Amino acid sequence: MRRFLTILLLLVPGLLRAQSPADDRVLDEIVAVVGNELILRSEVDAFLAGYLQQQRIPYSDELWLEALNQLIDQKVLAEHARRDTTIQISDDRVEQALQERLNQLMQQVGGQTRLEEIYGKTLTQLKAELREDFREQMLAETFRNRKLQQIRITPSEVRAWFEQFPTDSLPTLPDLVRLSHIVRYPRPSEKARQEAFEIASAIRDSIVSGRSSFEDMARRFSEDPGSAAAGGHIPDTRLADLVPEFAAVAARIPIGEISQPFETPFGVHILRVNRRQGDLIDFNHILIRIDESQADPSEAIAYLEAVRDSILQYNIPFGLMARRHSEEEATAAQGGRVVDPRTGERDLVLSALDPTWQRTIDTLEVGEISHPAEAVLLDGRRAYHIVRLDRFVPSHRVSLETDYARIEQLALQEKRQRVLRQWLNELRQSVVIRLAGKARELAERYPDKIVTSTLAQR
Structure with missing residues (x-):
């Protein structure tokens, strides 16, 4: 963990000096010893720096102690995991x-x-130095997850947890919907495909002739937002994680050679494989997207109308047809069920959906299936789909009757946090924990913020 956090610290230069005026006096020190493991001040600072940057909140000594607590917890968990054969x-x-x-x-x-x-x-040196830190982290996580899986909550506990909140303080939820859909992408016109291939070919010619570097052309022209700024570079990636059309080229092209333009569902690519080790490849690529505005939707619309007719006339399950015919892989695998990609929730806030979805849903009663309609999908791509409205919950104050599953998850989360904290405090009693330096000073100032073992004299 120590060296891994050092990397994180280096990725946020200047942040710690801005947050900690004492930096000029002490650059590093031992702040805790957990069993035989040391925790350095720089580790806590780096751990906290990432959190402060993510949450955009100011530094405080209490937050520093909380960061120290989390690092102590990990080492305590890892120590107990090592004892568990x-x-x-x-x-x-x-x-x-x-x-x-x-x-x-x-x-x-x-x-x-x-x-x-x-x-x-080098990357090889970094791996060698970080490997045991990762093993410790994984030991701690495995041991913690075993405990988490044992924590359950009963309906009576859910009700008791919910009833502690005054009715007038409960939030009002907006209109919520549950949806399933079947997606088809309109096929790009031949003219649009040809234009994309011509652009990719011109870029390749410039690279092969030596007029430009692959990296420079990727930064200027690639339409892959995940790699363009890095010169099209994507580090070690499994072939199995790539779409089949891309993986087929990446698996056979000679190292260092620039591929001819080729097409995938994302557009037209040129590719250079830098290194291939087993099923891992390190590569650079340039993506030119095919202009979707020139696509002809008639084929996709006709296909979806036929799918809808089959469902309605022959009573074929919607989920089965979604698995067989939807071109959106993520929802097709779930029988067409649409979930919030950030939270995994099935209940979607109606007003937060793209207007193309809202217009389609407004025409439906629960259980009905729409005619084909254009939509901006949750990943930003344009497509056509048929939508089934599985559930509609109008705006309402939170209640057990309408929102039990959501309330159950919140109550379980609170119970897990409470039980885990008590369990971790008990685990600390059988591991020698000593505080020093800044940790000792702050623990004396905030005696309720940190728990050490009874085995150690602070």
Whole structure:
């Protein structure tokens, strides 16, 4: 954890100096010892810095102690997990988790080269230094999840939790809907496809001739928002995580060669594979999207009308038809059910949906299926769909009768936090925890903010 947090600290330069006026006096110190493990002040500072930056709130000593508490909790959990011989974290799992996190960091800072420049080490060296820190983190998480799975809540506990709130303080929910849909994308016109291929070919010619670098052309022309700023670079990625059309080219193209333009559902690409190791590839690509405004929707509309007629005339389950015929993979796999991509909730706020959805839903009664209509999907793509209104809950004050599932989740979340905190405090009693430096000073000022073991003398 120590070295991993150092990387995070380096990614937010200047933030800690702005937050902590004492930086000029003390750059680092040991602030806690948990068993045989040290926690440095820089670790706590880095952990807290990310939180402050994300939440956009000012530094406080109490928040610093809370960050220290979380780091102590992780080390206590890891220590107990090591004592539990039934918990084993394989090297493969550690390697996978570490690679995924490094991929995220590389995307944030602009690629592998930039990350190596920031830290002054090669990716191989970073992996070697961070591997055991990740193992500790995974041990702690596994041990904690075992406890979480044991915590349940009964209907009577849900009711008791809800009834503690005065009726006039309960929030009013807006109109909520549950929806299922079947999606078809209009096929781009041949003219639009040809234009995209011509642009990609011209870009490739400029790169191959040496007039421009791949990275420069990606920054100028690529329409992939996730990689354009990094020169089209996407670090180690599994072939299985790529769409089949892209994976087929990436698997066979010689290392360092620039591919001919090829098409995927996202548009037209050119690709350069930098490194291939097993099923992992490191590559740069440039995406030119096909102009959707030139697409002909008639085929998609006719297809959806036929699907709707089959459902209504032959009583075929909507979910079955969605799995067979919807081109939106995420909802098709769930029988067409639409969920909030941020929360996974099925209840969607009607007023928050795109106007194209609202116009379609306004014509439906619960259980009805719309005719094909144009829509801006939740991922921003334009398509046509038929929609079934599965549920409509008008604006109302929260109640157990209409919102039991939502209330149950909130009550369970509160119970889990309470039980976990009590459990963690008990676990701390069997691990020697000593505070020092800034931690000791703040713990004496805020004696109720931190729990140490009875085994240690502070």
